[in-house]
Amino acid sequence: MMTRGEVTAAQRIVVKVGSSSLTTAAGGIDPGRVQDLVDTLAAVRARGTEVVLVSSGAIAAGLAPLGLARRPRGLAAQQAAASVGQGLLVHRYTEELARHGLTAGQVLLTVDDVTRRSHYRNAHQTMAKLLELGVVPIVNENDTVATSEIRFGDNDRLAALVAHLVHADLLVLLSDVDGLYDGNPSHPGTSLVPDVRSADDLAGISIGSTGAAGLGTGGMHTKVEAAAIATGAGIPVVLTSAPQAGEALAGKPVGTLFHATGRRRPTRLLWLAHATEPKGQLLLDAGAVTAVVERRASLLAAGVLGATGSFVGGDPVDLVGPDGAVVARGLVNFDSDEIPALAGKSSHALKKELGAAYEREIVHRDDLTLL
Numbered sequence: 361m362m363t364r365g366e367v368t369a370a371q372r373i374v375v376k377v378g379s380s381s382l383t384t385a386a387g388g389i390d391p392g393r394v395q396d397l398v399d400t401l402a403a404v405r406a407r408g409t410e411v412v413l414v415s416s417g418a419i420a421a422g423l424a425p426l427g428l429a430r431r432p433r434g435l436a437a438q439q440a441a442a443s444v445g446q447g448l449l450v451h452r453y454t455e456e457l458a459r460h461g462l463t464a465g466q467v468l469l470t471v472d473d474v475t476r477r478s479h480y481r482n483a484h485q486t487m488a489k490l491l492e493l494g495v496v497p498i499v500n501e502n503d504t505v506a507t508s509e510i511r512f513g514d515n516d517r518l519a520a521l522v523a524h525l526v527h528a529d530l531l532v533l534l535s536d537v538d539g540l541y542d543g544n545p546s547h548p549g550t551s552l553v554p555d556v557r558s559a560d561d562l563a564g565i566s567i568g569s570t571g572a573a574g575l576g577t578g579g580m581h582t583k584v585e586a587a588a589i590a591t592g593a594g595i596p597v598v599l600t601s602a603p604q605a606g607e608a609l610a611g612k613p614v615g616t617l618f619h620a621t622g623r624r625r626p627t628r629l630l631w632l633a634h635a636t637e638p639k640g641q642l643l644l645d646a647g648a649v650t651a652v653v654e655r656r657a658s659l660l661a662a663g664v665l666g667a668t669g670s671f672v673g674g675d676p677v678d679l680v681g682p683d684g685a686v687v688a689r690g691l692v693n694f695d696s697d698e699i700p701a702l703a704g705k706s707s708h709a710l711k712k713e714l715g716a717a718y719e720r721e722i723v724h725r726d727d728l729t730l731l
Contacts, residue, residue, distance in 0.1 A: 464495070
């Protein structure tokens, strides 16, 4: 049987596993499932490949100890469950990895950690050092402190962004389904889609949502979105079920392989595009849209018509053209209440009128990503 070269050649792999693949229906951690997963990851490490694990399951693992029958809807209750469950989950991973002589390192991330420049740099350096020391990083969103407004939302997207953060060669998404199907896999007549080479291959495919167990936040649509983020940044993706993880990581043609469609991008800008919620909008004239989109130029005050929303310098904002279409997202250099006095004026005029501090870009091109 032929193997997938994208998998067998990968020197650094990010593996994401969902809640439903780790826990029992009652919500507790299934020791056998965790052991099987760790055995598979240890086999990958034994062949010299570095592994980062993005693991869901903290909230689900906290349900049984708290006497909760199902995942709570309220954010505070979810955070309480995560607080209890995260320790249990990492302890289990630590014990299982130790059987193979491997060390686990817990990494809890929030959106703020990876979109603001200084925080992002620290996250990148920490992950790099963990891998250099031979540690297996266990990554999760910091559910205990994340707010409903500022969060990744699902670990599929987080995994795609982590894959880019650590310069991974491959992302593997493990689910309770063995791949992408051209319809509901429980219905007769549907078939597995073995390869996705472009968005055209997804045309006409019905993509479902959260799994039947109800323990996770993601579904097939979040996995396809995560695959688009990763492949668009040059990282191939394998989507399959946890029981097939060993075969998938050995390069066997199981599950669905999403082929890379783009090239690597500046990492922080990938996070800016996919892991932030805009605090407001900057309204651009047609000339500014052309400068930003076609010439990749910074956004100057002269091309700004106005602003909506409430934001401060350093916040993410969307750049909107005259037709109402969002063309880019960037980190703004001024507060929203300053924009009306700046809009439509040249940098020279602003310097003369308001001082040298205002002779700068509204959004610098280094802090701007096209959407």
